[in-house]
Amino acid sequence: MNSSSSPLAVRLQGVRRSFGDFVALGGVDLDMREGEFVALVGKSGSGKTTLLRILAGLDSPDVGTVLVPQRRTVVFQEPRLIPSKKVWRNVVLGLPRSAENRAAARKALEVVGLSHRENVWPATLSGGEAQRVALARALVRQPKLLLLDEPFAALDALTRRQMQTLIGELIENFQPATLIVTHDVEEAILLADRIILLREGHFAHEVTVDIPRPRRVGGAVFDELRLSLLQELGVDE
Amino acid sequence: MTASTTVVESSRPGDEAAVTGLITPRVRRQHQRPLVLTISIRGLSVLGVFVAWWLIARHVANPSKLPTPLEVYHNYGYLFSHEDLWGNLGDSLQRSLKGLIIGGSIGFALGALSGLTALGEESVDIPMQLLRFTPFLALIPLFITWFGLGEKPKIILLSIACATPIYLNTANAMRHVDRKTLEASRSFGLSGLRLIREVTLPLSLPGILTGLRFSMAISVLGLVAAEQINANSGIGAMLFNASGNFDTPTVFCCVVVYMLIGVCFDLIVALISALALRWRAGVAAR
Numbered sequence: 077m078n079s080s081s082s083p084l085a086v087r088l089q090g091v092r093r094s095f096g097d098f099v100a101l102g103g104v105d106l107d108m109r110e111g112e113f114v115a116l117v118g119k120s121g122s123g124k125t126t127l128l129r130i131l132a133g134l135d136s137p138d139v140g141t142v143l144v145p146q147r148r149t150v151v152f153q154e155p156r157l158i159p160s161k162k163v164w165r166n167v168v169l170g171l172p173r174s175a176e177n178r179a180a181a182r183k184a185l186e187v188v189g190l191s192h193r194e195n196v197w198p199a200t201l202s203g204g205e206a207q208r209v210a211l212a213r214a215l216v217r218q219p220k221l222l223l224l225d226e227p228f229a230a231l232d233a234l235t236r237r238q239m240q241t242l243i244g245e246l247i248e249n250f251q252p253a254t255l256i257v258t259h260d261v262e263e264a265i266l267l268a269d270r271i272i273l274l275r276e277g278h279f280a281h282e283v284t285v286d287i288p289r290p291r292r293v294g295g296a297v298f299d300e301l302r303l304s305l306l307q308e309l310g311v312d313e
Numbered sequence: 314m315t316a317s318t319t320v321v322e323s324s325r326p327g328d329e330a331a332v333t334g335l336i337t338p339r340v341r342r343q344h345q346r347p348l349v350l351t352i353s354i355r356g357l358s359v360l361g362v363f364v365a366w367w368l369i370a371r372h373v374a375n376p377s378k379l380p381t382p383l384e385v386y387h388n389y390g391y392l393f394s395h396e397d398l399w400g401n402l403g404d405s406l407q408r409s410l411k412g413l414i415i416g417g418s419i420g421f422a423l424g425a426l427s428g429l430t431a432l433g434e435e436s437v438d439i440p441m442q443l444l445r446f447t448p449f450l451a452l453i454p455l456f457i458t459w460f461g462l463g464e465k466p467k468i469i470l471l472s473i474a475c476a477t478p479i480y481l482n483t484a485n486a487m488r489h490v491d492r493k494t495l496e497a498s499r500s501f502g503l504s505g506l507r508l509i510r511e512v513t514l515p516l517s518l519p520g521i522l523t524g525l526r527f528s529m530a531i532s533v534l535g536l537v538a539a540e541q542i543n544a545n546s547g548i549g550a551m552l553f554n555a556s557g558n559f560d561t562p563t564v565f566c567c568v569v570v571y572m573l574i575g576v577c578f579d580l581i582v583a584l585i586s587a588l589a590l591r592w593r594a595g596v597a598a599r
Contacts, residue, residue: 133340135340
């Protein structure tokens with residue numbers, strides 16, 4: 077989609093954050109437009125998660141401007157479901173109790189393919205199922221900004237592929253601005269409109285992905301992009 | 314759910330109008346609370362109790378029924394010189410520690426048995442629950458006929474009372490140690506006593522310490538009952554006798570002594586926690 081004319085969904089200006097002597101973010105600027113999918117890649121400790129937490133409102137910068145939509149949701153690395161609530165109640169966590177929200181939960185679970193599990197305890201779910209519930213929980217609020225913190229890192233390769241396809245479809249339908257933090261360069265190319273490479277708290281590299289959707293791994297453009305990103309990350313193949 | 318402004322005019326990049334509808338999130342940050350503030354608030358809360366006490370004693374209550382804090386303070390001088398408060402305190406502490414150690418050990422051992430194995434739970438849980446609801450105050454005359462008037466019935470009474478809170482909390486904490494953590498530890502070859510010592514015990518320690526705190530309190534409060542047996546020494550006997558004689562200042566003195574013992578016991582638990590539960594710092598909600 078052409079998002080360059082859409083309204084702004086995120087504006088970061090001069091955002092700095094340090095923990096003691098460690099500078100996690102050394103002054104970053106980021107604009108995201110509605111419907112845009114941005115992937116943030118970088119090594120461990122490069123500041124990816126700090127940036128995501130600031131966008132989520134879980135952390136605040138030492139200096140800098142943060143402007144985000146009111147309605148934003150996060151899918152964390154682990155599912156973070158409330159073990160004492162049945163699956164569907166986890167999906168509507170924090171929403172008012174109403175028949176509408178109950179129906180919305182049912183629908184969101186249907187979308188992630190878990191209708192048959194809506195009345196079980198989270199402890200009985202598999203890792204992939206739990207993460208899909210976390211995704212349903214994030215989507216049921218119809219966020220303007222969807223934040224994904226390595227949401228597939230703990231999943232097996234097959235489930236990860238399914239989840240990536242699912243996320244791609246969902247975002248096509250719901251059109252939130254989406255930021256995904258990932259280690260996986262292929263995942264970034266599969267999903268994102270724009271890939272930003274973070275190195276030691278600074279944006280070191282930025283590419284726009286022009287491959288038409290739906291995308292699949294492989295092909296000349298894909299491989300070239302993958303190689304250049306890996307080189308930027310300092311990984312030799 | 315708070316609805317955000319959805320009608321935003323499409324505009325060129327950098328245009329200020331494009332930013333409408335966006336907000337700066339308000340962040341819930343964890344602050345390191347200044348130590349001075351923490352201590353002052355805690356101190357003021359204690360002072361508040363004393364001020365309330367003093368106000369009620371001066372302006373509301375009948376002076377013969379509720380002494381002021383100052384009267385209670387002066388009464389200590391009398392109790393130290395004429396009633397051997399130190400000696401009585403020593404006797405009492407010895408009894409409660411004996412009860413705590415004997416009862417606590419039994420409670421802990423049975424709790425571990427019940428928490429760790431199904432067979433253990435099946436064997437000891439119902440008897441322990443029955444014991445928990447035994448009205449041992451009413452059994453004091455029986456205790457005297459069984460065990461005489463000496464130290465024995467007092468220690469046994471306190472031991473029984475101290476066993477159940479530790480039992481209950483130990484069993485519960487050990488039963489609910491995270492299954493996945495145990496599974497991982499087993500897969501690395503930990504088993505038996507070593508698994509218990511290195512994983513189960515540390516992870517259930519918070520619960521066990523809660524049980525210990527309950528048992529500590531009961532070991533002191535139980536003195537009031539235990540020292541009714543041939544009430545000739547101990548802080549519980551002093552309280553029991555003073556209460557019977559409507560000697561209100563002495564009753565208050567004893568209550569305050571109980572509280573101070575409680576504070577000391579809590580400090581001991583806090584010390585154990587500080588040493589053994591350092592791993593919890595990044596886990597707790599605050």
